[in-house]
Amino acid sequence: MDRIEWDQSLSVGIELIDEQHRMLISRLDDLSKALEQHQEGALVLKTLDFLSKYTIFHFSEEENKMKESGYPHYEEHHRLHQEFIDKLKEMERDFDEDGITRALGESVNTFLWNWLVNHIREVDTRFGSYLNSKK
Numbered sequence: 360m361d362r363i364e365w366d367q368s369l370s371v372g373i374e375l376i377d378e379q380h381r382m383l384i385s386r387l388d389d390l391s392k393a394l395e396q397h398q399e400g401a402l403v404l405k406t407l408d409f410l411s412k413y414t415i416f417h418f419s420e421e422e423n424k425m426k427e428s429g430y431p432h433y434e435e436h437h438r439l440h441q442e443f444i445d446k447l448k449e450m451e452r453d454f455d456e457d458g459i460t461r462a463l464g465e466s467v468n469t470f471l472w473n474w475l476v477n478h479i480r481e482v483d484t485r486f487g488s489y490l491n492s493k494k
């Protein structure tokens with residue numbers, strides 16, 4: 360998948376979550392660029408670490424809203440978040456062992472981008488609709 364920028368088609372209808380998604384997409388874009396531009400390993404690691412920390416922060420915030428609102432699909436949504444976190448951890452381990460590789464770049468440009476965009480469009484949007492229906 361080509362990298363994307365956040366636009367209204369990715370809105371889940373909740374301003375705080377949209378704002379965090381903008382940041383998440385921006386961080387993932389930073390990582391893609393760092394890899395494409397063959398930046399130094401230390402900078403790639405810092406970018407990967409920042410993405411990982413921001414992802415955990417965002418998922419935690421979103422899940423807290425699910426628990427507070429009694430969202431019925433919380434468990435399934437949490438499991439999907441964990442899948443993404445596990446992939447990021449695996450990438451960090453691979454980076455520690457092998458440095459910057461073609462496989463790392465492909466993981467970012469295929470799995471992470473596809474996962475994130477599909478997740479926002481399909482899974483987060485369902486949660487956004489649920490929250491809005493409770494207003």
Ligand code: FEO
Nearest residue numbers: 418421478482483
């Ligand atoms: Fe915005 Fe479910 O992650």
